[in-house]
Amino acid sequence: MVPEKFLPPAADSRGVRIALIFALVAERLGGHYEHGIWLTEAQGASLIAQWLERTRRNLPLAERRQLSDLSDQLARRIAASVSREAGLYISHELGEALDPAYQSDIALSVMAECEQLLDGALAA
Template sequence: MIPQTPPPPPADGRGTRAALIFALAAERLSIWYEHGQWPTEAQGATLVADWLGRTRRSLPLAERRHLSDLSDQLARRIAGSLSREAGLYAVHEMMEALDPNYESDLARALMAECESLLDGPDTPE
């Protein structure tokens, strides 16, 4: 008998939304350091749709755009507060932390920041 994989958490769950902000921020920073450009809000929203679509989940466009905007705020804040070398290290840690088996104090701190962004005054209910 093949063991069944548990279903993914709902796309609109707090943990999933925080993880999407985290992954998008990592992607934004990676593109920034590699190409010197920031992805647009629409590009981020499309990326979220692609990621969720792999597990047959979805979020409304307004929510995807909101998460994209929050990830942009976080990514720009990180890039603005770190040297290039430290920023590249942060991106590396974030990308590695996308694997749930990877342990990182930096990634945990940034995930907590993603959760706090969800609690902000502009978060739709």
């Protein structure tokens, strides 16, 4: 039996949801700037399921779709507000920041945006 302190947080915890939004924003921006495509809500929800499955966790489809939608809103807002060069840089920074050892002010700023989005959605 694995001691409780070594178990990952529940998939529906606030921190995990924020991290999932962040990871999807990075994925969406990467797809947009590298391939000229935007993931659909369903594709984002499927990615979340795959990521959670690696740690034997899951979220209901409705919650995965909500997180996917929130990440789409933020990724499109970022893309619409910066130049292509800045967007490429942001996309790169977010991809690198998926490694917890990588420190980035841009990633921290986007993480704060993810947190605000989630809090707003939960309050609605």
